[in-house]
Amino acid sequence: MPTQDRAIRTRRTILEAAARVFESRGYRAATISEILAAAGVTKGALYFHFESKEALALGVRGEQDRKLTVPARAVKVQEFVDAMALHAHLLRTDPMVRAGARLTLDQRAEDPDRAAVFLRRQQAGERLLRLAERQGELLPHVDPAGTARVATGAFAGVQAMSEATTGYQDLPCQVTALLRHLLPNVVVPAVLVCVDLAETRGPSVHAEIVGAPRESAPADFRPGP
Amino acid sequence: MPTQDRAIRTRRTILEAAARVFESRGYRAATISEILAAAGVTKGALYFHFESKEALALGVRGEQDRKLTVPARAVKVQEFVDAMALHAHLLRTDPMVRAGARLTLDQRAEDPDRAAVFLRRQQAGERLLRLAERQGELLPHVDPAGTARVATGAFAGVQAMSEATTGYQDLPCQVTALLRHLLPNVVVPAVLVCVDLAETRGPSVHAEIVGAPRESAPADFRPGP
Numbered sequence: 069m070p071t072q073d074r075a076i077r078t079r080r081t082i083l084e085a086a087a088r089v090f091e092s093r094g095y096r097a098a099t100i101s102e103i104l105a106a107a108g109v110t111k112g113a114l115y116f117h118f119e120s121k122e123a124l125a126l127g128v129r130g131e132q133d134r135k136l137t138v139p140a141r142a143v144k145v146q147e148f149v150d151a152m153a154l155h156a157h158l159l160r161t162d163p164m165v166r167a168g169a170r171l172t173l174d175q176r177a178e179d180p181d182r183a184a185v186f187l188r189r190q191q192a193g194e195r196l197l198r199l200a201e202r203q204g205e206l207l208p209h210v211d212p213a214g215t216a217r218v219a220t221g222a223f224a225g226v227q228a229m230s231e232a233t234t235g236y237q238d239l240p241c242q243v244t245a246l247l248r249h250l251l252p253n254v255v256v257p258a259v260l261v262c263v264d265l266a267e268t269r270g271p272s273v274h275a276e277i278v279g280a281p282r283e284s285a286p287a288d289f290r291p292g293p
Numbered sequence: 294m295p296t297q298d299r300a301i302r303t304r305r306t307i308l309e310a311a312a313r314v315f316e317s318r319g320y321r322a323a324t325i326s327e328i329l330a331a332a333g334v335t336k337g338a339l340y341f342h343f344e345s346k347e348a349l350a351l352g353v354r355g356e357q358d359r360k361l362t363v364p365a366r367a368v369k370v371q372e373f374v375d376a377m378a379l380h381a382h383l384l385r386t387d388p389m390v391r392a393g394a395r396l397t398l399d400q401r402a403e404d405p406d407r408a409a410v411f412l413r414r415q416q417a418g419e420r421l422l423r424l425a426e427r428q429g430e431l432l433p434h435v436d437p438a439g440t441a442r443v444a445t446g447a448f449a450g451v452q453a454m455s456e457a458t459t460g461y462q463d464l465p466c467q468v469t470a471l472l473r474h475l476l477p478n479v480v481v482p483a484v485l486v487c488v489d490l491a492e493t494r495g496p497s498v499h500a501e502i503v504g505a506p507r508e509s510a511p512a513d514f515r516p517g518p
Binding site: 094096097172182183186187214215217218220221222223224225226227228229230232233242245246248249250252253254 | 319321322397407408411412439440442443445446447448449450451452453454455457458467470471473474475477478479
């Protein structure tokens with residue numbers, strides 16, 4: 069394996085270990101020693117890539133942001149919905165994304181990036197809603213910045229409640245419910261009827277990104293005899 | 294001071310100290326010793342009232358729930374709004390309520406009551422929305438349980454984002470924004486126009502509860518010459 073590939077692989081191994089430790093212990097309680105043990109790499113290798121616990125948290129956040137990127141859509145409201153649907157799906161399936169959520173919601177976690185994550189997500193939502201506005205997808209009274217802020221906060225809480233009450237099992241259903249409450253007051257009806265808000269949207273967007281074939285039918289569906 | 298009054302006062306002192314310690318340190322990191330030191334009471338007094346850290350957390354939660362009770366209103370949607378507005382106001386002004394929020398949002402805090410708090414709040418919202426439904430205040434498609442769940446989750450996230458980004462400074466404004474997004478899709482227009490969603494609603498409901506006179510006019514308002 070060429071040196072650069074090995075370095076990329078080691079970096080990923082370390083970040084995956086850090087995500088597991090942050091998720092199970094929280095940012096403040098987590099130690100570099102625990103992350104070292106979980107990653108199974110040398111201290112030298114870890115410090116080559118990350119100089120501190122803070123750098124590890126930023127690295128986990130960076131990976132999370134990369135994984136949460138959705139394909140561009142002609143209908144910008146659909147892209148806005150896809151970002152939430154994919155996030156909900158990855159919270160259920162990806163420890164790196166779950167660790168990011170825990171870092172963000174853990175109050176007084178002494179993680180200096182906590183406010184920045186909320187604001188970055190709000191800005192990403194606002195950017196999409198401004199494009200949607202330009203394309204005539206939004207109702208005339210909508211303020212894209214205000215709606216993006218409400219949606220960002222509301223999503224964070226819906227995921228926290230889903231985590232606490234069902235271990236994320238009902239998250240896709242709850243995100244659909246949130247969107248069904250918010251969007252009729254934001255999006256023009258002619259656009260809203262074309263937007264896919266279904267609970268299956270997250271897995272479907274994820275399959276598209278990783279290039280895997282989507283399940284064509286549920287396991288218990290048998291066409292023909 | 295009669296013995297019973299003294300016991301009630303000691304219990305309150307202990308809970309206020311526990312709230313401060315839980316808020317600054319988190320449930321898991323907080324210790325009984327720290328709470329003892331913060332309360333300035335004897336170990337015997339503390340264990341007379343609370344047998345464990347868990348009992349202290351439940352006590353803080355009980356105090357929080359008591360403080361979040363709003364007066365009954367003829368329009369049940371207003372009562373639903375008042376509960377959120379009062380909660381937002383007390384998060385800014387009352388350490389006991391802030392500690393409760395931290396206990397609820399701290400993921401993997403090993404606090405067994407975390408899910409129960411979300412569910413209790415959802416049930417309280419559902420109860421009000423069912424009364425509102427019976428009075429014809431809700432749009433025909435609304436499912437009170439589903440809307441109460443979305444509102445409970447969304448409120449928790451809006452408060453977490455406000456805490457992280459502004460130290461709760463913009464919370465009343467954000468709760469109003471959340472309600473303005475949710476309610477037009479839930480409440481019949483003829484009722485919605487009569488509901489007070491203003492940012493000043495929280496302080497006003499609180500003043501009503503504690504019996505303090507409300508400010509009759511802003512300081513810079515001078516009627517007449």
